Amino acid sequence: MLRTAAAALAIAGILGAVLWQGTSGLRAFTTEGLRRLSVMEQPRPLPNVRLIDMQGRELTLPDELGRAMVVEFIYTTCPTICVSLGESFAKLQDQIWMDGLADRIRLISISFDLARDGPEALSDYAQARGADGRLWIAVRPENDEALRALLTTFGVTVIPDGAGGFVHNAALHVVDRQGRLIAIFDIGEEPQVLAALRRQQ
Amino acid sequence: MKKSGATAGFQAAAGAGVIVALMLPFSRGRLEATLVGHVLVQMPLLVLAGWLLGSALAEKLERVMEQWNRFGVAGFTFAIFVMLFWMVPRSVDTAIAHTGYEIFKFAGLPCAGAALALSFPRTIPLLAGALKAHFVSMLAVLAWLYTAAPVRLCNSYLASDQKMLGAGTALFACAFAIYWALGPLFGLPKPQPTIASGAAAAREAPGGARI
Amino acid sequence: MANVSALVDRSTAVGAKPALTAVKLSMGLGGLALVLLMLLGLCMRLAQGGLLSMEPELFYEIMTAHGAGMVGIAALTGAGIMWFFLARHVQLTAAVYWLMLCCFLLGVALVLGAIFVGRFAGAWTFLYPLPAHSGGVWETGAAAVFLAGLLSIGTAFLLFYLETGRAIIARYGNLSQALAWPLLLRGSQDDAPPPAVVASAAVIVFNGIGIVVGAAVLAISLINLYAPSFTIDPLLAKNMIYFFGHVFINATIYMAVIAVYEIIPEYTGRPWKTSRTFAAAWSAIMLMVLAVYPHHLLQDTVMPGWALAIGQVVSYAAGLPVIVVTAFSLLVYLTRSGMRWDLASALLVTGVFGWTAGVMPAIVDAVIVVNRVMHNTLWVPGHFHFYLLIGEMAMAFGFMAWLTRADVPEGLPGASYWGFLAYLIGGTGVAVTFLIGGAMSVPRRWAVHVPEWFMQDRAAAFFALISIIGTIVLLGRYLARLAAAAKA
Numbered sequence: 066m067l068r069t070a071a072a073a074l075a076i077a078g079i080l081g082a083v084l085w086q087g088t089s090g091l092r093a094f095t096t097e098g099l100r101r102l103s104v105m106e107q108p109r110p111l112p113n114v115r116l117i118d119m120q121g122r123e124l125t126l127p128d129e130l131g132r133a134m135v136v137e138f139i140y141t142t143c144p145t146i147c148v149s150l151g152e153s154f155a156k157l158q159d160q161i162w163m164d165g166l167a168d169r170i171r172l173i174s175i176s177f178d179l180a181r182d183g184p185e186a187l188s189d190y191a192q193a194r195g196a197d198g199r200l201w202i203a204v205r206p207e208n209d210e211a212l213r214a215l216l217t218t219f220g221v222t223v224i225p226d227g228a229g230g231f232v233h234n235a236a237l238h239v240v241d242r243q244g245r246l247i248a249i250f251d252i253g254e255e256p257q258v259l260a261a262l263r264r265q266q
Numbered sequence: 267m268k269k270s271g272a273t274a275g276f277q278a279a280a281g282a283g284v285i286v287a288l289m290l291p292f293s294r295g296r297l298e299a300t301l302v303g304h305v306l307v308q309m310p311l312l313v314l315a316g317w318l319l320g321s322a323l324a325e326k327l328e329r330v331m332e333q334w335n336r337f338g339v340a341g342f343t344f345a346i347f348v349m350l351f352w353m354v355p356r357s358v359d360t361a362i363a364h365t366g367y368e369i370f371k372f373a374g375l376p377c378a379g380a381a382l383a384l385s386f387p388r389t390i391p392l393l394a395g396a397l398k399a400h401f402v403s404m405l406a407v408l409a410w411l412y413t414a415a416p417v418r419l420c421n422s423y424l425a426s427d428q429k430m431l432g433a434g435t436a437l438f439a440c441a442f443a444i445y446w447a448l449g450p451l452f453g454l455p456k457p458q459p460t461i462a463s464g465a466a467a468a469r470e471a472p473g474g475a476r477i
Numbered sequence: 478m479a480n481v482s483a484l485v486d487r488s489t490a491v492g493a494k495p496a497l498t499a500v501k502l503s504m505g506l507g508g509l510a511l512v513l514l515m516l517l518g519l520c521m522r523l524a525q526g527g528l529l530s531m532e533p534e535l536f537y538e539i540m541t542a543h544g545a546g547m548v549g550i551a552a553l554t555g556a557g558i559m560w561f562f563l564a565r566h567v568q569l570t571a572a573v574y575w576l577m578l579c580c581f582l583l584g585v586a587l588v589l590g591a592i593f594v595g596r597f598a599g600a601w602t603f604l605y606p607l608p609a610h611s612g613g614v615w616e617t618g619a620a621a622v623f624l625a626g627l628l629s630i631g632t633a634f635l636l637f638y639l640e641t642g643r644a645i646i647a648r649y650g651n652l653s654q655a656l657a658w659p660l661l662l663r664g665s666q667d668d669a670p671p672p673a674v675v676a677s678a679a680v681i682v683f684n685g686i687g688i689v690v691g692a693a694v695l696a697i698s699l700i701n702l703y704a705p706s707f708t709i710d711p712l713l714a715k716n717m718i719y720f721f722g723h724v725f726i727n728a729t730i731y732m733a734v735i736a737v738y739e740i741i742p743e744y745t746g747r748p749w750k751t752s753r754t755f756a757a758a759w760s761a762i763m764l765m766v767l768a769v770y771p772h773h774l775l776q777d778t779v780m781p782g783w784a785l786a787i788g789q790v791v792s793y794a795a796g797l798p799v800i801v802v803t804a805f806s807l808l809v810y811l812t813r814s815g816m817r818w819d820l821a822s823a824l825l826v827t828g829v830f831g832w833t834a835g836v837m838p839a840i841v842d843a844v845i846v847v848n849r850v851m852h853n854t855l856w857v858p859g860h861f862h863f864y865l866l867i868g869e870m871a872m873a874f875g876f877m878a879w880l881t882r883a884d885v886p887e888g889l890p891g892a893s894y895w896g897f898l899a900y901l902i903g904g905t906g907v908a909v910t911f912l913i914g915g916a917m918s919v920p921r922r923w924a925v926h927v928p929e930w931f932m933q934d935r936a937a938a939f940f941a942l943i944s945i946i947g948t949i950v951l952l953g954r955y956l957a958r959l960a961a962a963a964k965a
């Protein structure tokens with residue numbers, strides 16, 4: 066029985082450690098949870114990629130340095146979660162104007178549907194949601210490579226839903242003035258997003 | 267309870283066959299395309315394959331098990347931790363993204379199955395029953411977790427998949443509950459010992475009535 | 478008398494009485510805890526009657542402790558009885574009983590800590606989402622400890638049923654044999670199981686299912702405490718919780734009644750055999766206990782109609798089969814054969830008839846029209862105090878009196894007589910005053926009552942005091958005799 070007890074303890078110890086590792090110390094049980102946790106603990110610098118905005122102009126993320134940002138990933142024909150994200154952004158936009166911080170913050174909607182979302186689609190999308198370009202802009206990465214770099218850094222997974230659309234993890238990503246992703250929040254957590262932005266000023 | 271070599275050989279072949287079949291790119295792709303396929307088909311099949319391999323090896327490992335796995339305690343510990351690990355949604359996601367995790371899955375789950383096969387026959391009914399009851403409860407809890415989750419738990423899968431996984435897990439829970447209830451309820455009556463001889467038998471049987 | 482000696486012989490033939498000490502200890506602990514919790518009950522009644530000032534927070538802590546504790550006591554004493562008599566027929570492992578007792582006591586410690594240290598006051602039914610919404614009265618941790626305590630108690634009984642189930646199967650082949658289904662279906666069965674085995678098998682089946690469901694809903698509630706965004710469908714939670722709670726509390730009396738089957742024959746000289754009707758009654762109960770809980774949900778208009786209908790129909794019928802079979806057989810005994818009276822037989826007979834009487838109000842309550850009005854009144858505590866106090870606990874005290882009986886017939890002299898009478902009258906009074914409160918539409922679980930209700934509150938307090946005196950006498954006798962036996 067002694068050997069069995071020793072074996073059981075050893076197994077529990079080793080596999081317990083594996084489990085501990087695999088859940089970041091019982092703090093992150095989902096990939097999404099892990100992403101949020103790791104961003105908090107270690108801000109991630111954004112890649113220097115070329116984007117095209119709704120007026121067809123080119124820009125890069127470092128162009129926006131000096132401003133804190135909130136980033137969302139969307140595709141313009143999304144009938145579901147992107148709509149909620151858009152509402153969330155609209156709320157943020159209103160509050161930021163009221164706080165008088167509009168010139169020090171950027172709201173960016175990044176489309177990952179390169180096949181369909183050209184400047185025109187983006188412009189329609191922006192208009193429908195009240196993104197007039199002063200505070201809130203809609204963009205798409207220049208090419209697949211740029212897109213992949215962005216998705217990897219942000220930890221966003223996009224999979225086709227089999228009906229012409231996509232399934233993707235939706236969140237509000239806060240980027241600090243040095244261009245580092247520092248926090249990720251859920252739809253509905255706008256107050257926390259605003260608090261994080263104010264801390265940046 | 268001697269098993270003929272042929273049975274053991276057949277079990278080993280079947281177990282290995284199942285694992286190989288699951289490793290083929292075709293079946294891997296198919297099964298891992300949906301949560302239900304991944305979690306409720308592929309993973310249980312891996313455990314089952316391990317169970318077959320474990321049963322085949324039971325006689326060879328008899329001496330080792332007698333020393334290191336009394337009452338199946340070590341084996342159960344192993345199987346519980348491995349299964350706990352694969353109940354975490356993040357592990358499921360990562361298995362798709364990282365080959366290392368995928369290999370760990372294809373190795374770990376069969377080992378867990380083998381551990382179960384090597385442990386159940388040597389344990390006492392009390393421990394076996396408690397484990398089964400907790401397993402059914404845990405499945406019910408998991409079914410609820412997947413159904414009630416306010417967000418997608420796995421980034422690689424659709425939300426509708428998650429609901430299906432919840433429903434499927436609930437079915438699994440019911441199926442196991444019924445399957446395990448049938449034995450005690452209607453199982454073939456064993457030869458009925460008188461009280462006195464029953465007591466003696468209980469004392470003799472390894473892992474019988476005594477702890 | 479030949480049969481009696483046969484019975485006695487058989488009980489000694491199995492020889493070892495596994496965990497007899499543990500059973501005696503359980504009964505003693507149960508009795509002591511009972512007195513304490515009855516005092517808490519008295520305090521609640523005094524507070525409701527305006528005779529004792531108590532903050533509502535404290536009232537609800539006390540109510541939680543009283544409810545959870547009493548259910549625990551009923552279950553523990555019932556389990557002690559079942560174990561003791563089952564050991565006459567099958568080979569049980571004493572260590573499991575001790576293990577069960579340890580898990581149980583650990584659970585009790587956690588529950589008490591959660592209530593009196595953590596100030597948890599969400600009632601023993603831990604109905605979602607109450608544990609998570611304390612309004613600042615208790616911390617999440619306290620609710621978690623409370624749930625963990627219940628989980629530990631549930632595990633204790635799981636182990637208990639696994640061991641008793643294993644032993645029954647080892648002896649009778651499978652549970653359907655132990656439920657006497659061959660007898661039920663074919664009219665005859667070689668080696669038919671005695672009533673104690675039939676009853677145990679039925680309880681093992683339905684309470685085993687209840688505990689598995691309970692463990693799941695407890696785990697779900699625990700997760701929800703720490704991850705509130707994982708919401709629980711409140712209706713599903715209520716279904717699961719009441720399923721578990723109802724089955725669990727029902728099981729207590731179905732375990733305790735085994736004492737009647739095993740002890741009464743010693744007084745009448747005729748063995749209590751498993752008949753076809755008896756087997757049918759217990760199988761019916763086993764299924765019905767599982768289906769009757771929806772009568773707790775009749776006020777939930779969102780429940781599907783068919784479920785409520787089943788709940789209602791089954792409620793009429795549930796409980797009846799076993800009660801009828803038991804009470805009827807007992808009546809036959811009482812009239813046909815010279816029943817020898819002493820404290821044990823008096824308490825056991827009281828238990829059966831108290832149980833019968835206690836079920837009547839439940840049947841009334843199960844009528845939907847009545848239920849809509851009554852279910853949240855004191856009518857409900859009236860019903861369960863009746864069958865727990867005059868039914869289950871009376872059987873437990875009967876068993877304790879029998880355990881400590883003298884070698885010679887001693888009748889019902891002096892202190893035993895008065896103790897019994899005080900218990901009976903006081904207990905009945907406690908239950909009946911609740912029923913009167915219910916008929917007056919006094920709501921259940923209100924810490925503060927309006928003066929119009931004070932009369933029944935105060936009468937209840939009076940009867941409670943009497944029943945507590947009776948309990949102390951019965952318990953004192955038990956403990957004193959155990960001590961004397963230990964010395965001898």
Ligand code: HEM
Binds near residue numbers: 870937941
């Ligand atoms: C002296 C005897 C007793 C008295 C005075 C008493 C008193 C009370 C009172 C005042 C309540 C709260 C009623 C309300 O307003 O809702 C209550 C609840 C309860 N009692 Fe007793 N009781 C006694 C004995 C017992 C016994 C022997 C049991 C079980 C074995 C028991 C089990 C319960 C249960 C389960 C509750 C429900 C708690 C809840 O609603 O959460 N009681 N009792």
Ligand SMILES: [Cu+2]
Binds near residue numbers: 146
């Ligand atoms: Cu979308």
